[in-house]
Amino acid sequence: MQTFLEETVAQIREQYTVDEHLVLVVPSKRAGLFLLQLFAKTAPKPGFAPAIYTIEEFVSVLSGIRYATNTQLIFELFEVYRGLRGKEAESFHEFSKWGGTLLQDFNEIDRYLISQEKIFSYLSAIQETDHWYLRPDKTPMIRAYIEFWNSLEPLYNAFSEHLLNMNLGYQGLVYRKASEAVEQYALDSGKTHHVFIGFNALNTAEQVIMKTLLSHDKADIFWDIDPVFIQDKVHDAGYFIRSYFKKWKSLSAKHLKDSVESYESHKEIRIIGVPKSVSQAKYVGSLLNRLASENTSFQKSAAVVLGDENLLNPLLNSIPPSISKVNITMGLPLSQSPAGSLFNEFIALYVNWKGQGWYHRDLLSLLSHPYIKRLFKKPDETLDRLGSMVRDQNWVYIRPSHLKEVKSGDEQIFSLLFSEGFATPSKLLKASSDLIKALIDRFKLDGDAIGLQYLTKMESVFNETEAYVNKYEFIADLRSFQSLFRELMTRETIDFYGQPLEGIQVMGMLESRNLDFETVIITSVNEGILPSGKTHSSFIPFDVKKEFRMPTYKEKDAVYTYHFYRLLQRAKNIYLLYNTEPDVLEGGEPSRFISQLLTEKRKAGNIRHIIASPSLTLPEPVQESIGKDHSVLETLKERASIGFSPSALATYIRDPILFYKKYVLGIKEPEEVEENIAANTFGTILHASLEHLYTPFVGSVIDPEKLNLLIPQIPQITRNAFRDHYPNVSLESGKNLIAYQVIQKYLENYLKMAIEESKKHRIEILAVEQNVQISLDIPGLPFPVYLKGIIDRVDKKDGMLRILDYKTGNTKKSEVEIGEWGEIITDPDKTKAFQMMSYAYMFHSLNSSESFKAGIVPFRSLEKEVFLFGYPGTVGNGTSRKENVINTQALDAFKEQLHQLLYSLFDLQIPFEAKVE
Incomplete structure (x- = not known):
């Protein structure tokens, strides 16, 4: 070739x-x-x-x-913008969000030699026809909008003059001046x-x-x-x-005349669909290995072209040992290196600083970074100690005084990382430089050459950042500093060293220009990537671009088409990989280029289209089962002597495996800082507030007037409950404020309902949040078994005893009603009924009441009455109905089921088995 x-x-x-x-x-x-x-x-x-x-x-x-650098251009543009706008100018951080787009538009206007006066007046005229412009009562936002469009031409003229005075330019400006100078250059160019x-x-x-x-x-x-x-x-x-x-x-x-027709020569084209992007990198690795085993000389003229350059990292980790030489034309972005992630986190920690301290997740994430851990003497021990203190104290935000409580012997490292003094760009820049020096010293001792390369590059980024901070006084806040740092780091790459003319070439699409290879592998041939689709980062509308013959996405598509087919022209073996899983972030359906190839008659017979997927063998579903031995039995006996709660036994009914993990092995759910109130904490606060409200009425009949006097106290009672059970968290904003208000509303609605109820009925409060515990005499079990729990409320309504349980979650009436007694220990959906009868059984055992009712107060649907426990009863003619009054017969029936449940729990022959769905 x-x-x-x-x-x-x-x-x-x-x-x-x-x-x-x-x-x-x-x-x-x-x-x-x-x-x-x-x-x-x-x-x-x-x-x-x-x-x-x-x-x-x-x-x-x-x-x-x-040419000026992109970073220099955005700063110089801001200088000019601020000079024109004066006090009305936005901050640099806000300006940087749209300044880059404006630079691109200036660049396009000059590259395509558009008359500045015409296009800017055209844009301004378009805005004048807008209904906003015609409104007589223009708001400040509308006035600012109109003023922005009218200011574009003065800004362009001032910016161009400013750059030319420094003999600098952005690409478009340099091109415009070159086009003006080329006539004289041609006359003076001689031979x-x-x-x-x-x-x-x-x-x-x-x-x-x-x-x-x-x-x-x-x-x-x-x-x-x-x-x-x-x-x-x-x-x-x-x-x-x-x-x-x-x-x-x-x-x-x-x-x-000398162009050679090669596109219609014989080619072997393989179109390969692979699920997701990383799988493409893995497939390329296996493909290269197979090609190398068939013919090692293919490496002399082979290229891997990345449609999506973000695949570089996974591709590098997928290249097999059989590939002897690889030349990578792209650099690894510094932002994707460990050093990049570290300083992104470090700077963000201070940008996100709140008056109350550092956000705990950001701080712990920074301390968990592999580079930072290498600075500590005992990093895991220090992290565990700090993590435990954060969880135990529920520190959502951590202050420097909190860190002093961590006695680790690494106080110097903590002072290097955390200080309230790093509040200005210059101070944070100095802190970042000190951190880099400490890391470089550590890495030199460890002999980590790659890490040192990353850090050296990062050091150069901070040196450049310092130069800009010293030059431009408007970089005065941390957000502007962060924008500058990210801009500089994005441009910085870590170059790969190798022989640029040997081995397999790994490159992006644009880098393949003018180069030809016999074997070409192109990845990410999906719509939205190749071609890139209808991206439009510009202030200039599509129809205006068409009017002035500026490039639109249509021209961009033609550019991608040229590069794609140019790669195919002289190649003999072509592999086109695409993502089979439509994904907005990673490209959509297969590219139109693939459809075009498949429909070209001239390529008939040379194309194979396959879908690649790893071979999968699905294991046979096995029901999880854990046998019992004597050690398990001893643990259960210990639990029994302390007392099983109704919720623990309900867990056994719902999921025996979870019961085993939680109550036999003692595995607890990992504790985390509660930033937003969890469901169980929500219930705890509601219970505590209700206990405070109703305790004064214990032993007496509710007086509706006294109950009404408690309504204004609800906010303070709720706040006190938060303080006792949920400290160190603000209730002034966010989800916690919502939860705080929802609990108040629940309490207010419940009290209003109770006031109306107490006007019509005689309600006597007997107990609130009552701790109960009984011993169970179970024939055949030669050891004590206790049942314990907390009954939320016991009262009498018109003489009928009631045992009530508060529920803040979703509750259905069907969950506290059973069709037959066996369901109460076998049906996972009836565990609330089991819990209600457990409380009823314990209360009866302690008080020997003849008959009573048990029910749930559903706070999510207070408009409904109490959901009373219902069990099967009969009427005279033999028909069945739901019975709500719990009598001796009902208690005996429940006692029998409870014994059966405990027999199965202590039976060594019955394993803990997962429920079959």
């Missing part, structure tokens, strides 16, 4: 004298590197190499203006001849430059495109070059 660059070098040697007067212009540095190598290989004798420029370098030479190699989508400034040099016979163009795409009048791969041949008078058919 002869590559495009090999063809180009051969033609250049035939047509031109290769010396210092020959200037070659290419789209990318990588293409220039390969081009220079080919000239060296084909040189018959030592001599001068031609001058090779990238298009950006050549344009800068033409204009005489240097210099220019060859533009492998271009496709040209902006207006580039077109002017090339057409001017062509008209002066000072240039030639070598197009990297198969003639088939020119001849096909609708194929997007030839969209731009067809238009140039149609519009440029200086172009003629001779400029394509």
Whole structure:
């Protein structure tokens, strides 16, 4: 296979004298590197190499203006913006959210040589036709909106003049000035001849430059495109070059005479669907391993092109040992390194600082970072101690005084990381630099070369950050400092070292320009990635762009089409991978490029479409079962001597495995800081508040007037309950404020309902939150078994004893009614009925009441009456009905079921088994 660059070098040697007067212009540095190598290989004798420029370098030479960095541009734009707006200017942090978009628009306007006066007046006129503009009573927001559009032209003019005074420019400004200077350059260029190699989508400034040099016979163009795409009048791969041949008078058919038709040559194309993105990286690894085992020489002309460059990390971890050499053209973004994540967290900790302290999750996350742990003498012990204190004290926000309580011997590290003094950019910058130095010293001792590389890069980022902080006084708050740091870190990459001209090339789509390979593997060939879709980060509307012939997503799609098909032109073995799982974040359905390939008649017979998936063997479902032995029995005996609660036995009914883990093994749920009130805490506070409200009435009949006097006290009673059970948390905002208000509303509604009830009925309170415990005499169990619990409320309503349980969760009446007594210990949905009868049984055992009722007060539906426990009863004719009055017969029936439940619990022959759903 002869590559495009090999063809180009051969033609250049035939047509031109290769010396210092020959200037070659290419789209990318990588293409220039390969081009220079080919000239060296084909040189018959030592001599001068031609001058090779990238298009950006050549344009800068033409204009005489240097490119400013993106970071420098956003700062200079803000300086100009602030000078125009004065006191009305937004902060840099707010400006940075839209300043980048405005820079892109300025760049596009200049690259396409749009008249600034026309487009800005056009944009302003559009806003004037808006109904906002016509409103007589304009709000401050509307006035600011209109003023923004009217200020664009003055801002553009002032910014351009500001940059030119410093001999700097953004890309578009440099291109505009180069297009203005190219005529004189052509006249003064003497013997210099220019060859533009492998271009496709040209902006207006580039077109002017090339057409001017062509008209002066000072240039030639070598197009990297198969003639088939020119001849096909609708194929997007030839969209731009067809238009140039149609519009440029200086172009003629001779400029394509040497193009070789290679796209329709025999190719083996494999279209492979793989679920999710990381799976594509794994598949590429297995594919490379298979190709290497079949033919090791394939590595000399093979490339992996990443449609989504975020796949670089997983791909690097998937390359097999059989691949001897890999050249990675992309750098690893510093933001994806451990050092990047560390300082992102460190700076965010102070940006998110609240007056009450550091957010506990942010602080613990920072201390858990692998780099930070290496600074501590005993990191795990220190973290465990601090974590336990945070959970025990329920510290949602941690103050420096809290950290002093952690006696670990690492106070110096804590002072390096945490201080209330790091409240300004300069102070936080100094703290970050000190932390880097401490880490570098530690890594040098450990001999961690890769870690040192990350930290050295990060040190350079902070040095650059310091320069900007010292230069621009408006970086005065931590959010602006954070924006600057992220901008600089995003631009920084960690370069890979290797032989750039050897081995498998791993690159992005744009880096593949002008390069050809026999074996090409392209990943992420999905809509939204290849092509990128209808992204529109611009203040200029679509129809305005069309009017001024600026590029839209349609032109961008044509660019992606060209790059995709150009890679396929000379390749012999092509593998196209796409994600089979539609995902908005990672690309949608398979790309239109795949559909286009599958429908092309010229490729019939050369394409195979497969769906790749790992082989999976599903294990046979096995019911989880845990046998009992004597050690388990001894633990259960200990529990029995302390006392089982109704909720513990209800857990055994619902899920024996969970009962085993919780009450036999003693495994507790991990304790966490309660930032937002949990369901059990919600219930605890409600119970505590009700206990406080009703305790004065114990032993007496409720007086509705006295009960009414308690309603104004509800807010303070609830707040006291929060203070006792849920300390260190503010109730002034967020979900906790909502929970606080909901509990107050529950209590208020309940008291109002109780007041109305006490006016119509005689309600006597006998007990609230009563602790009860009884001994169970179970034949066959030669050891004591106790049942214990807390009865929320015992009262008499018109002489009928009631045992009531408060429930704040979802409760249905059917859950406290049974169809037959056996359900109460076998049906997981009847555990509330089991709990109610357990409380009733304990109360009866202690008080020997003849008959009573038991029920649940459902706080989520207080408009309904108490859900009374119901069990099967009969009437005279033998028909069944639900009985609510619990009598001796009902208690005996429950006692029998309770004994059966405990027999099964202590029976060594009956294992703990998961419920079959």
